[in-house]
Amino acid sequence: MSKMKEKAVSSKMNGGYVPGSSGHVYQKRRDPHHVRSAVLTIAACILLAALMAFYQKNASDHSYAISIIERSAVYAVAAAAMNLVTGFTGLFSLGAAGFMAIGAYTTAVLTIPLSARASVYYMNGIAPWLENLQVPVLVAMILGGLISAGFAALIGIPVLRLKSDYLAIATLGFAEIIRTVLAAPMMDQITNGSYGLNNIPGFTNIFQPLILAAVCIAIMMLLLHSSYGRAFKAVRDDEVAAEAMGINLFRTKELSFVISSFFMGISGGMLALFMRSIDTKTFQITMTYNILLIVVLGGIGSITGSIIGALLINGGQEWLRFLDEPLTVGGVSIPLFRPGFRMVIYSIVLMVVVLFWRRGIMGDREFSWNHLFSVFRRKKKASQGGAQ
Amino acid sequence: MAEPRENVLHVENVTMQFGGVVAVNNLSLDVDKGEIVALIGPNGAGKTTAFNVITGVYQPTNGRVQFQGDTIIENHPRGKMRKNYLGENAELYSNSIVRTPDRITKLGIARTFQNIRLFKAMTVFENVLIATHMRSEANVFSATFGLNRREEMANRELAMELIEMVGLKDEADVLATSLPYGKQRRLEIARALATKPSLLLLDEPAAGMNPQETDDLADFICRIKAAFHLSIFVIEHHMDLIMSISDRIYVLNFGKLIAQGTPEEIQNNQIVIDAYLGTGKTN
Structure with missing residues (x-):
């Protein structure tokens, strides 16, 4: 433990420097364990795919697990998109539910089978232009994302000039406006008002949502690793310095906001496909809070954290379900165990996590095998050190 | 030496008024190509405010800033300020040209900050790399x-070259904020250089440095000036540093220019000595 490396810190600055003359070629710093990491990643993917294939084969036995996984995939995309804007660009936006609603409704309206439309819209009738308009699911989802992004671009112009709390309030208001507009009587022939939409074609197997989610999240990761991603982080860390580095604040924020909304629209479309029936109540403030919770639990500024958070939150709500059932211990029925108790425990767990684990599970770093191993190694060392 | 002097930065009658306080009062100064020009003055004299006007952080109340012959910032008292204006030369300018700091940086003016502003969650390498984003031609896709x-x-x-040059090669992958103070200052300069400026504004680069580090810094500033064909405009309190590196010095007190000249002239200027040491009487 006492091995202290004494590094002679020379304050001399490389004498006689001429730019471009150093002959230095940039070498990407290679991770010494990159082979191990790659092998482990591939192995994990294969294992995951095998597990999913197993679930898929026995879909009727595992419908419960499948629905948790599918829901997690949907929420993981939404949480990653929220993280992009909140965790990486430092814009505290609470418009998630609104953007998801746009995506979900676009997807639903454009994909309900033509034969089912009469029965879906039996109360209000259907707008004539919509009657025979149907597009493939994927096209509808991308369209939903684009419309969502379009709205984001428009409201971003005034709203992104606001800071922190004010931005949160403004976007919250926007989400509520979207929800109200979708439920308005004038939209009845498109959104079916308060009756909601059903008969939406669902996912036919578990791989569809997973692959969709993986592609969306991978694109966001790539974006964050590009120079634009670095610009987002610069704006988050210090706006004044970012501007002094030639980064246009407004344009950078708007870009992040629009891209995030695009993926929120996609995840809304995925949600519509997952639930197969939606109405405007689905997209209340609670939905935004749920996603925010995933982001905070997983770690603000960590995409992999968002994925883990989505699994934990969606899984957790289900795993705690036994709390809702009556429990009798030694002939005494414990009065606490009744429907609704689950949510109490769930909320307490979350409060504890936020109080004592403020940076979430991943903090602002991404998952890596090396880090996982180093955690184990440290623990081992600590226990050895304690024994001696 | 027969080369005609080429003006890089021309500040003309700039006044910056906040409410009833005139932070910079009718400031005019010039920085020519290849020069190191210093701006000195007691605390609160308005030096950093002058920097902030030049870099677009504040819009001046009145005056004009020209860079390489083009007017980049101009303003005159408008609206409420027209009545409350306490400065001079309000009638000289009629345009209002506003530029945000990022556009000023793109024109070729880079700066460092008095209170170091590095990107905290990023490594040394990423901090410098950020500055290359603005020249990137790739779109987001x-x-x-x-x-x-x-x-x-x-x-x-x-x-990486710039990091090597400022002697931070071994620390390229550590978090910027974990560096000691002196190295953070050098990193800030490297970051500013990565924007490929023709004019570099240094806001108290030697603050918090020991004499040895300050000496090194003097060498370093002269070296980057030559290597990158820079003009440098520097705010500093270390008189030794200022006197050894600058070609000309401007002295600011209570927002007003009280003296200008070569280091020798400034050293022997009674007004400057009074401003720094006090005259013993109140005015």
Whole structure:
């Protein structure tokens, strides 16, 4: 433990420097364990795919697990998109539910089978232009994302000039406006008002949502690793310095906001496909809070954290379900165990996590095998050190 | 030496008034190509405010800033300020030209900050790399999907070169905020250089440095000036540093220019000595 490396810190600055003359070629710093990491990643993917294939084969036995996984995939995309804007660009936006609603409704309206439309819209009738308009699911989802992004671009112009709390309030208001507009009587022939939409074609197997989610999240990761991603982080860390580095604040924020909304629209479309029936109540403030919770639990500024958070939150709500059932211990029925108790425990767990684990599970770093191993190694060392 | 002096920065009658306080009062100064010009003055004299006006952080209440012959910032008292204006020369300017700091940086004016402003969650390398983003020609799609690899590699190379030059090669992958103070200052300069400026504004680069580090800094500033064909405009309190590196010095007190000249002239200027040491009487 006492091995202290004494590094002679020379304050001399490389004498006689001429730019471009150093002959230095940039070498990407290679991770010494990159082979191990790659092998482990591939192995994990294969294992995951095998597990999913197993679930898929026995879909009727595992419908419960499948629905948790599918829901997690949907929420993981939404949480990653929220993280992009909140965790990486430092814009505290609470418009998630609104953007998801746009995506979900676009997807639903454009994909309900033509034969089912009469029965879906039996109360209000259907707008004539919509009657025979149907597009493939994927096209509808991308369209939903684009419309969502379009709205984001428009409201971003005034709203992104606001800071922190004010931005949160403004976007919250926007989400509520979207929800109200979708439920308005004038939209009845498109959104079916308060009756909601059903008969939406669902996912036919578990791989569809997973692959969709993986592609969306991978694109966001790539974006964050590009120079634009670095610009987002610069704006988050210090706006004044970012501007002094030639980064246009407004344009950078708007870009992040629009891209995030695009993926929120996609995840809304995925949600519509997952639930197969939606109405405007689905997209209340609670939905935004749920996603925010995933982001905070997983770690603000960590995409992999968002994925883990989505699994934990969606899984957790289900795993705690036994709390809702009556429990009798030694002939005494414990009065606490009744429907609704689950949510109490769930909320307490979350409060504890936020109080004592403020940076979430991943903090602002991404998952890596090396880090996982180093955690184990440290623990081992600590226990050895304690024994001696 | 027969080369005619080429003006880089020309500040003309700039006044910056906050409410009833005139932070900078009718300031005019010039920085010529290849010069190191210093701006000195007691605390609160308005030096940093002058920097903030030049870099677009504040819009001046009145006056004009020209860079390489083009007017980049201009303003005159408008609206409420027209009545409350306490400065001079309000009638000289009629335009209102506003530029945000990022546009000023793109024109070729880079700066460092008095209270170091590094990107806290980023490594030394990333901090410098950020500054190359503004020149990036790739749009967000090609950047995301790695279609601009060549440009990205060139930028990384440049960033690494600059880091090496300021002597932080071994620390390239550590978090910027974990560096000791003196190195953070050097990193800030490297970051500013990565924007490829023709004018570099240094706001108290030697603050918090020991005499040895200050000496090194003097060498360093002269070296980067030559290597990058820079003009440098520096705010500093270390008189030794100022006197050894600057070609000309401007002295600011209570927002007003009280003296200008070569280091020798300034050293022997009674007004400057009074401003720094006090005259013993109140005015």
